Amino acid sequence: MDTLPRRRRSSGRVTLQEVAREAGVSPITASRALRGERGVAAELVERVQAAAQRLGYVPDPAARALASARSSHVAVLVPLLSNALFVDVLEAVHRVLFPAGYQTLIGVTHYDPAEEELLLRSYLAHRPAGLLVTGFDRTEAARRLIGGSGVPCVHLMECAEVPGVHCVGFSQADAGAAITEHLLARGRRRVAFVAAQLDPRTLQRAEGYRRAMRRAGCYDPRLELLNPEPSSIALGARLLEELLKTRPEVDAVFFCNDDLAQGGLLAAARLGVEVPGRLAVAGFNDLAGSEQMLPPLTTVRTPRFEVGEAGARMLLALMRGERPAADAVQLDYRVVVRASS
Amino acid sequence: MDTLPRRRRSSGRVTLQEVAREAGVSPITASRALRGERGVAAELVERVQAAAQRLGYVPDPAARALASARSSHVAVLVPLLSNALFVDVLEAVHRVLFPAGYQTLIGVTHYDPAEEELLLRSYLAHRPAGLLVTGFDRTEAARRLIGGSGVPCVHLMECAEVPGVHCVGFSQADAGAAITEHLLARGRRRVAFVAAQLDPRTLQRAEGYRRAMRRAGCYDPRLELLNPEPSSIALGARLLEELLKTRPEVDAVFFCNDDLAQGGLLAAARLGVEVPGRLAVAGFNDLAGSEQMLPPLTTVRTPRFEVGEAGARMLLALMRGERPAADAVQLDYRVVVRASS
DNA sequence: CTGAAAGCGCTTACAG
């Protein structure tokens, strides 16, 4: 049966060569047929595919990567998995990329540019076919690594019209302004902004908040409570207590993320602070559970699933060498008004 | 300067050959020195390392994988990223594996054995150095894929003493029994079990619940409310309402996961059901926010971080060809009593 | 302890 000479270091897997022999063509033709390269006679394509099927051929990604200087990996760098936001982005990315034959490599930067740079080095060594990164805030070295690699890259979550830069996101600042304007429209004047983590996108929301407050003639820097610790329900509870103690005159709070807002709502209930009567509360991102709070939380629904999907599609185009329809895609958010405001 | 003949298809990266030339040794010696293989003269090791440093050499993982039939990837398969449990496991795994030179590839199975099998095929094609999977519930084909691959594999979250099987986990059944016993010890008799998703580990907790209820002479199948939908805060709220409507006599509820329990607590507050007066409530996993609930949630603190860490360490040993200290590691959980029970 | 040769399994670049 097996007339091939036994290879010295054979790994035991079925090789392209065996498929080619089975189909009666050369390995190169088999390779082209299997990759769907055009310019191969339809009959040969069929014969090769049938042979591959029969032998149970699985291409070797390492050999392919070595020969073509490109792997089937797409590296995705996100700040944190404990932020449900990014889990949704990743889910959407995977749903687009996996059926297209790409493996998603998830890298977690912990909001640390130095760690991102380290991950980038490591992932780039693997010659990924594409790169998906979060936002624009990174070290100069990281920027050079990306640029110098020649690997197609799409930036997620933020949007900037810079030639040669590809991105899918939404305006964090506008969204921050919109939810602030909603609170102002409800007649609130002393609207606090409470934030944690203080990553670039949080600070952009802060800018939106300031813009809206200034426009309404209500801006007062003492209404901002900024804390660099990681965002969490527990921290939201603590920050609300701190806010009420140090700025008792506030009549509304815009939390930069729903987990903080949920904690704030729970703390308010514990302290007997009436929401929205005494204090209106709003969050950001519309995370799981926000609609179940007492009262249900007013928030901004951000298009994270759409960001992941559109970002992955744009990358797919770039990896194919095509020009995407647009270099920068700005998606919509929506203020979701519930009983907390 | 560069006396090397220009290669036809050079990828531009610094190669081992260049490092070897710079250090004045053969490529094989350079390879051995860089990989820390013992049996290379200390002086040569230093020279090679210095040369690599000078040239900015980064080993090519694809070439390495092709030549050695083993990559530096470790594939980790988890059911879901929206369950904070697995995010913690992954975080711990990454913290152990990354410094050891391994890349963690995260695969999400969505609790679907067919999808797991597909992912397994895809990951195994990449010749991972190791494999980390969740639990023991998979297709027969998946089991054969793992076994036939020869790739070291550690099972996480559950524990079984089967020769040749490596695992790190805890007894889901015992933990389920323990929290049930706590509710019984509080004098509750009509303790309901409310569960979603109904994955294997949830069903093991159900077994523990039944064991404890039977032992106390309180078991009644009508006290079980099992729902196959994905677990969420919103579903927990819905299920509590359903429970109170159809089994008004219950005096306690054990939710199979904290997100359900949090939703249940919120629903109870909305309905004016006093907790724990009228109804004691307990959860499972001690997820973020549970301690902030009103009242704070009694739950089981499960060792997910420890599972990830110990599992990764065990895999590290296996990948090095060592025998781990134990094939099956059983970790401890802890009942955390708070005001909801 | 060190090295020359061969090979891992593909694809690129060049012919025809």
Place this chain on the structure above:
DNA sequence: CTGAAAGCGCTTACAG
């Protein structure tokens, strides 16, 4: 439209 040759950048297996 098809193929023979060479090469991608490493490591294994065999010598010495």
